[in-house]
Amino acid sequence: xxxxxxxxxxxxxxxxxxxxxxxxxxxxxxxxxxxxxxxxxxxxxxxxxxxxxxxxxxxxxxxxxxxxxxxxxxxxxxxxxxxxxxxxxxxxxxxxxxxxxxxxxxxxxxxxxxxxxxxxxxxxxxxxxxxxxxxxxxxxxxxxxxxxxxxxxxxxxxxxxxxxxxxxxxxxxxxxxxxxxxxxxxxxxxxxxxxxxxxxxxxxxxxxxxxxxxxxxxxxxxxxxxxxxxxxxxxxxxxxxxxxxxxxxxxxxxxxxxxxxxxxxxxxxxxxxxxxxxxxxxxxxxxxxxxxxxxxxxxxxxxxxxxxxxxxxxxxxxxxxxxxxxxxxxxxxxxxxxxxxxxxxxxxxxxxxxxxxxxxxxxxxxxxxxxxxxxxxxxxxxxxxxxxxxxxxxxxxxxxxxxxxxxxxxxxxxxxxxxxxxxxxxxxxxxxxxxxxxxxxxxxx
Amino acid sequence: xxxxxxxxxxxxxxxxxxxxxxxxxxxxxxxxxxxxxxxxxxxxxxxxxxxxxxxxxxxxxxxxxxxxxxxxxxxxxxxxxxxxxxxxxxxxxxxxxxxxxxxxxxxxxxxxxxxxxxxxxxxxxxxxxxxxxxxxxxxxxxxxxxxxxxxxxxxxxxxxxxxxxxxxxxxxxxxxxxxxxxxxxxxxxxxxxxxxxxxxxxxxxxxxxxxxxxxxxxxxxxxxxxxxxxxxxxxxxxxxxxxxxxxxxxxxxxxxxxxxxxxxxxxxxxxxxxxxxxxxxxxxxxxxxxxxx
Numbered sequence: 001x002x003x004x005x006x007x008x009x010x011x012x013x014x015x016x017x018x019x020x021x022x023x024x025x026x027x028x029x030x031x032x033x034x035x036x037x038x039x040x041x042x043x044x045x046x047x048x049x050x051x052x053x054x055x056x057x058x059x060x061x062x063x064x065x066x067x068x069x070x071x072x073x074x075x076x077x078x079x080x081x082x083x084x085x086x087x088x089x090x091x092x093x094x095x096x097x098x099x100x101x102x103x104x105x106x107x108x109x110x111x112x113x114x115x116x117x118x119x120x121x122x123x124x125x126x127x128x129x130x131x132x133x134x135x136x137x138x139x140x141x142x143x144x145x146x147x148x149x150x151x152x153x154x155x156x157x158x159x160x161x162x163x164x165x166x167x168x169x170x171x172x173x174x175x176x177x178x179x180x181x182x183x184x185x186x187x188x189x190x191x192x193x194x195x196x197x198x199x200x201x202x203x204x205x206x207x208x209x210x211x212x213x214x215x216x217x218x219x220x221x222x223x224x225x226x227x228x229x230x231x232x233x234x235x236x237x238x239x240x241x242x243x244x245x246x247x248x249x250x251x252x253x254x255x256x257x258x259x260x261x262x263x264x265x266x267x268x269x270x271x272x273x274x275x276x277x278x279x280x281x282x283x284x285x286x287x288x289x290x291x292x293x294x295x296x297x298x299x300x301x302x303x304x305x306x307x308x309x310x311x312x313x314x315x316x317x318x319x320x321x322x323x324x325x326x327x328x329x330x331x332x333x334x335x336x337x338x339x340x341x342x343x344x345x346x347x348x349x350x351x352x353x354x355x356x357x358x359x360x361x362x363x364x365x366x367x368x369x370x371x372x373x374x375x376x377x378x379x380x381x382x383x384x385x386x387x388x389x390x391x392x393x394x395x396x397x398x399x400x401x402x403x404x405x406x407x408x409x410x411x412x413x414x415x416x417x418x419x420x421x422x423x424x425x426x427x428x429x430x431x432x433x434x435x436x437x438x439x440x441x442x443x444x445x
Numbered sequence: 446x447x448x449x450x451x452x453x454x455x456x457x458x459x460x461x462x463x464x465x466x467x468x469x470x471x472x473x474x475x476x477x478x479x480x481x482x483x484x485x486x487x488x489x490x491x492x493x494x495x496x497x498x499x500x501x502x503x504x505x506x507x508x509x510x511x512x513x514x515x516x517x518x519x520x521x522x523x524x525x526x527x528x529x530x531x532x533x534x535x536x537x538x539x540x541x542x543x544x545x546x547x548x549x550x551x552x553x554x555x556x557x558x559x560x561x562x563x564x565x566x567x568x569x570x571x572x573x574x575x576x577x578x579x580x581x582x583x584x585x586x587x588x589x590x591x592x593x594x595x596x597x598x599x600x601x602x603x604x605x606x607x608x609x610x611x612x613x614x615x616x617x618x619x620x621x622x623x624x625x626x627x628x629x630x631x632x633x634x635x636x637x638x639x640x641x642x643x644x645x646x647x648x649x650x651x652x653x654x655x656x657x658x659x660x661x662x663x664x665x666x667x668x669x670x671x672x673x674x675x676x677x678x679x680x681x682x683x684x685x686x687x688x689x690x691x692x693x694x695x696x697x698x699x700x701x702x703x704x705x706x707x708x709x710x711x712x713x714x715x716x717x718x719x720x721x722x723x724x725x726x727x728x729x730x731x732x733x734x735x736x737x738x
Binding site: 250 | 492593595686699703705
């Protein structure tokens with residue numbers, strides 16, 4: 001009895017993952033890292049695709065947070081069980097691009113299958129983040145966000161500040177913080193994603209390099225350049241503001257976000273994807289603004305966060321068949337359709353990643369609805385200024401680890417255990433050790 | 446009176462031992478061997494290229510200041526957890542051993558926390574002591590003490606020690622209760638008649654007679670603090686702020702699972718294995734002699 005069940009199970013399993021017969025649609029495993037409600041929206045997009053044709057069936061599976069999804073996909077590859085498609089957060093891009101035969105670059109996939117996607121339609125800041133140095137597309141852009149400022153307009157009014165004009169410079173922000181504190185606000189400002197906001201986005205907007213080799217796009221031998229006068233000025237300001245009670249460290253990653261919707265902190269810098277939560281929870285008048293810069297800087301475009309879709313081989317010695325590749329390519333082309341991309345943007349609050357998707361959302365009157373005022377600020381911020389190699393994005397191997405290192409050194413600076421100078425120097429030393437390790441481990445790959 | 450079973454031949458005894466040997470082999474020797482093998486390698490995350498580097502992973506680790514800091518954190522953390530968990534459990538056990546009303550109720554209540562999974566226990570403490578949303582966290586801040594374990598390393602360490610020790614108190618309590626009940630009443634009563642006060646009775650009779658139990662618990666608690674507190678630290682502080690609560694076992698996880706640096710992670714676990722073997726051997730060799738069974 002047991003044996004029979006086992007055999008039936010094995011047969012069913014083989015049918016699930018093996019090559020499909022002509023009648024059966026080809027199954028494509030898709031691992032993603034979006035929790036609810038975003039995960040549900042993603043699954044709806046997938047089922048819309050499945051309903052639009054009969055040859056392929058995409059099976060989405062939630063695999064935990066972004067880092068967990070990444071680790072799961074890598075472990076599965078080592079075991080010869082990798083999914084066809086994996087959603088990978090932007091920080092993992094450097095690792096994936098260097099993954100050799102573990103991945104199938106998107107441009108190769110499209111050439112092999114003959115499916116056409118017009119990448120000129122994509123926003124440069126989105127497309128470039130996932131392209132090789134020579135411009136060939138490595139991953140399919142999917143859900144992109146950027147960082148913006150959320151501020152409490154009621155608190156601004158109480159502090160006699162103009163609620164409709166968030167300061168465009170950090171000098172102006174400093175004055176606003178003092179005014180907010182003077183008006184009795186216990187926490188004038190906090191931040192989520194401390195390194196993404198105050199190191200990565202900060203460097204891009206100020207058009208200064210975060211690492212050599214064009215932030216790593218030029219090769220794996222890049223070195224960190226965060227120990228520069230501009231970063232020092234900013235970190236010193238943050239540390240001083242924290243001492244004076246003008247800024248509060250809200251914790252690593254997105255932990256700080258909890259301080260805004262309840263009205264505790266007047267200013268919150270975080271992902272554009274935070275909008276839905278503020279809309280739902282905030283019981284005060286709030287606004288969205290672009291990230292400030294220091295005086296004398298011509299602001300450059302912001303960079304993206306979020307995730308892209310990578311095509312993986314099944315294991316070190318197993319390739320994908322033509323039908324599987326074709327299915328993945330068709331799905332990519334589907335997500336780039338103007339109406340699909342536009343709907344995804346409007347439903348989720350992620351950036352519209354294609355111009356036609358943006359136009360489709362605008363044509364539907366989305367941005368003029370009162371509830372959506374300011375929803376186009378992240379897009380404007382992505383398109384402002386001239387782009388340079390400092391504003392394409394970040395392409396460093398082991399960047400997940402480097403981000404943690406930067407947060408640790410920032411925490412030590414905010415605790416007063418080290419000066420901002422020491423923090424930046426330690427970030428550079430420890431981060432470079434990670435980069436050299438990665439370079440060495442991937443030399444042969 | 447001892448019974449001795451003598452088997453004819455060697456086949457049957459080996460067969461009877463086989464299940465246990467298999468389990469030990471598959472779940473201990475095989476992974477341990479893999480870890481030792483992996484500690485000499487350096488490979489990329491996907492396992493596509495590997496390089497034999499000899500002892501380089503070990504020399505890198507031992508030269509890494511963050512690893513040495515994690516070692517010191519482990520010493521502080523483990524001794525704080527073991528001593529506070531043992532001390533509190535002993536105090537509670539002695540109190541519960543007295544003939545008071547509702548002893549059974551107290552006993553049950555004290556044993557309960559042991560059934561709580563480490564990660565859930567940590568979340569419980571998180572909800573109590575979070576500086577913004579926690580009941581006690583807000584209370585402490587309200588009293589004018591700046592409480593923020595996300596930024597204050599000392600406070601973070603205190604919190605993980607308290608959370609880890611709290612769970613272990615129940616376990617220790619059960620063993621101390623059993624130990625106390627096996628102490629002959631007659632001895633204590635005789636001492637009382639001779640005029641020994643409760644404190645003196647405790648230190649001269651109860652404590653020495655509890656020594657075997659305490660010794661056993663000391664070993665168990667240190668091993669617990671070394672290996673089983675991962676969930677507590679992960680859920681409460683994630684090893685931060687800075688690396689203030691990163692212990693050796695936590696660093697193995699961070700470097701292996703998060704940073705995908707398998708060689709270094711394997712080397713660290715080999716070192717950890719050596720430390721535990723050494724610690725246990727020392728305890729049994731030197732401390733056990735001073736314990737009266």
